[in-house]
Amino acid sequence: MRRLLPVAAAVGLLLLLAGLQPWLRFVLTIALSTGLAVLGIAMLLRAGQVSFGHALYVAAGAYAVAFARPHTGEGLLLLLLAGLVATGLGLLVGLFVTRYRDIFFGMLNLAFSMVGWSLLEKLYGLTRGTDGIRVARPTLLGFALEGAAWEWALFSAALAAALLAGALVASYLRSPAGEALGAIKTRETRLEFAGISARRVLLQAYVVSATLAGLGGAIGALATLHVTPLLAYWTHSGELVFVAILGGTGNVLGPFLGAVVFELVRVHAAAAFPDAWQMILGLVLLAIVLAAARGLVGLLDDLAVRLGWRG
Amino acid sequence: MSGALLEARGLALAFGGVRAADGVDLEVAPGEILAIIGPNGAGKTTFLNMVTGYLRPQAGSIRFAGREIAGLPPRRIVRLGIARSFQIPQLFAEHRVIENVALHLAARDGFWAPFRPLLSPARRSEALAILDDLELAPLAEARADTLDEGARKLVDIAMALALRPRLLLMDEPTSGVAASEKHAIMDRLVAALRRASVTAVFVEHDMEVVARHADRVAVWSQGRIRAEGPPEAVLADPLVRREVIGVEGAPC
Numbered sequence: 001m002r003r004l005l006p007v008a009a010a011v012g013l014l015l016l017l018a019g020l021q022p023w024l025r026f027v028l029t030i031a032l033s034t035g036l037a038v039l040g041i042a043m044l045l046r047a048g049q050v051s052f053g054h055a056l057y058v059a060a061g062a063y064a065v066a067f068a069r070p071h072t073g074e075g076l077l078l079l080l081l082a083g084l085v086a087t088g089l090g091l092l093v094g095l096f097v098t099r100y101r102d103i104f105f106g107m108l109n110l111a112f113s114m115v116g117w118s119l120l121e122k123l124y125g126l127t128r129g130t131d132g133i134r135v136a137r138p139t140l141l142g143f144a145l146e147g148a149a150w151e152w153a154l155f156s157a158a159l160a161a162a163l164l165a166g167a168l169v170a171s172y173l174r175s176p177a178g179e180a181l182g183a184i185k186t187r188e189t190r191l192e193f194a195g196i197s198a199r200r201v202l203l204q205a206y207v208v209s210a211t212l213a214g215l216g217g218a219i220g221a222l223a224t225l226h227v228t229p230l231l232a233y234w235t236h237s238g239e240l241v242f243v244a245i246l247g248g249t250g251n252v253l254g255p256f257l258g259a260v261v262f263e264l265v266r267v268h269a270a271a272a273f274p275d276a277w278q279m280i281l282g283l284v285l286l287a288i289v290l291a292a293a294r295g296l297v298g299l300l301d302d303l304a305v306r307l308g309w310r311g
Numbered sequence: 312m313s314g315a316l317l318e319a320r321g322l323a324l325a326f327g328g329v330r331a332a333d334g335v336d337l338e339v340a341p342g343e344i345l346a347i348i349g350p351n352g353a354g355k356t357t358f359l360n361m362v363t364g365y366l367r368p369q370a371g372s373i374r375f376a377g378r379e380i381a382g383l384p385p386r387r388i389v390r391l392g393i394a395r396s397f398q399i400p401q402l403f404a405e406h407r408v409i410e411n412v413a414l415h416l417a418a419r420d421g422f423w424a425p426f427r428p429l430l431s432p433a434r435r436s437e438a439l440a441i442l443d444d445l446e447l448a449p450l451a452e453a454r455a456d457t458l459d460e461g462a463r464k465l466v467d468i469a470m471a472l473a474l475r476p477r478l479l480l481m482d483e484p485t486s487g488v489a490a491s492e493k494h495a496i497m498d499r500l501v502a503a504l505r506r507a508s509v510t511a512v513f514v515e516h517d518m519e520v521v522a523r524h525a526d527r528v529a530v531w532s533q534g535r536i537r538a539e540g541p542p543e544a545v546l547a548d549p550l551v552r553r554e555v556i557g558v559e560g561a562p563c
């Protein structure tokens with residue numbers, strides 16, 4: 001029950017924000033879709049591994065939606081398809097990159113994402129290059145929605161996906177294979193001497209992280225109704241890692257909290273200081289890293305302890 | 312073919328010019344508790360490393376329960392029933408003690424069940440029972456990186472025990488454990504091993520511990536076994552006293 005309280009508070013806050021400010025529905029939908037990808041990054045961070053290429057899976061999910069949209073009109077089916085595509089790609093790449101650790105792991109992920117990015121750019125006939133592909137708005141559960149109804153529906157779908165993914169990942173992280181991620185970080189060889197393949201532990205988490213990123217990418221594509229190769233670009237990958245550290249990895253709420261704060265800061269800073277918003281984001285991250293190494297969730301946790309809400 | 316559980320023949324391994332194993336022949340009978348003694352650098356840890364698959368011998372064979380295991384990877388060997396603890400404890404530093412043990416319990420079954428928690432009630436109580444055997448229960452909730460050296464050694468053993476091995480190899484189990492607690496803990500550990508009829512091999516520098524707990528002693532020196540037999544006989548051997556116990560004065 002105590003674990004559910006912060007979740008309920010977060011959901012309430014999101015619904016309030018989305019209700020008060022109509023334009024926030026779009027921003028928050030994007031934030032939740034980013035949060036899904038960041039949740040995957042956070043799983044890998046538990047194993048001490050930083051992927052600088054997960055935008056590849058975001059793009060895979062988004063392009064899967066764009067390519068499949070002419071063939072099906074149902075949004076949920078598109079999400080499912082995008083998840084499958086990203087999962088398959090994650091398994092393929094994962095079989096290779098999970099042999100490596102640390103800087104090699106990070107750089108190999110970067111390399112794969114750059115290959116993906118350049119393919120999306122260069123195969124003009126298929127992907128329309130840097131112009132990207134427009135996505136016609138699909139139905140959701142068979143309903144053809146427009147305007148505010150569509151925004152609410154997609155926001156709700158994103159929220160539902162975030163809640164479901166958060167619950168499943170939280171449970172997975174408490175399972176032996178999830179806990180073993182932390183063991184990879186501290187003493188990987190001992191896992192082998194327990195008869196456990198550390199590589200399999202990492203691969204499993206890697207594939208799940210790709211699925212989550214693909215799902216996030218697909219929801220993002222439905223929100224913007226436009227996909228471009230920039231989704232796979234390395235700056236986007238870096239952004240995901242940035243948000244993971246901002247939010248904190250100690251808790252599955254962290255990635256979503258980080259993503260919401262990130263998007264809100266970006267939107268407001270971009271409006272107020274069009275030329276300097278990246279600098280502002282940088283300073284915010286610097287402050288977080290210096291003041292709270294465990295990210296925003298760590299900060300909230302400390303606050304709750306200080307206020308006597310928890311021991 | 313003997314009835315030995317572990318049987319090493321002619322094991323050889325050199326690191327450059329250093330012969331860490333230079334023709335090691337050793338049999339360990341089922342249910343036996345064997346102590347390995349010998350000066351620093353004699354090749355005791357190297358022997359354990361070869362048996363557990365961490366190092367591949369350059370020559371010789373290792374049979375476990377009749378099956379050749381030399382050169383198999385550690386993961387395969389563990390699954391056959393050989394567990395080990397380490398001279399320098401190998402703990403999951405950011406996990407609690409009970410989680411360190413529970414991960415090893417889970418390694419035997421249910422490891423990949425994605426939605427069953429590591430600390431299920433059954434696993435928690437099983438882990439606590441193992442910790443209790445080593446008088447570690449009060450430390451169950453402590454993070455592994457907060458423990459002192461002696462406790463880390465014992466947690467390392469608890470992790471190996473949690474694998475429920477047929478053969479347990481321990482590299483200096485009580486080094487770093489306070490002298491006042493050493494014997495009590497070894498008493499409990501050995502009793503637990505005998506209860507579960509686990510065969511055990513342990514490297515030890517403390518001759519009192521050896522005399523009190525080992526069924527048999529093997530004396531290592533320069534990559535070879537120099538003497539072998541019951542503790543009373545071996546520890547009284549003048550050669551052993553000079554070569555091995557003589558250097559025991561120096562702490563290691």
Ligand SMILES: Nc1ncnc2c1ncn2[C@@H]1O[C@H](COP(=O)(O)OP(=O)(O)OP(=O)(O)O)[C@@H](O)[C@H]1O
Nearest residue numbers: 326329331350351352353354355356357358398563
């Ligand atoms: N991986 C290795 N690479 C190079 N040399 C090694 C390696 N492992 C062991 N050695 C050398 O082999 C010899 C035997 O080492 P080993 O660790 O087996 O000794 P030991 O009997 O366990 O000693 P101690 O009582 O100090 O633990 C030593 O000279 C050591 O330096």
Ligand SMILES: [Mg+2]
Nearest residue numbers: 355356357398
């Ligand atoms: Mg040694």
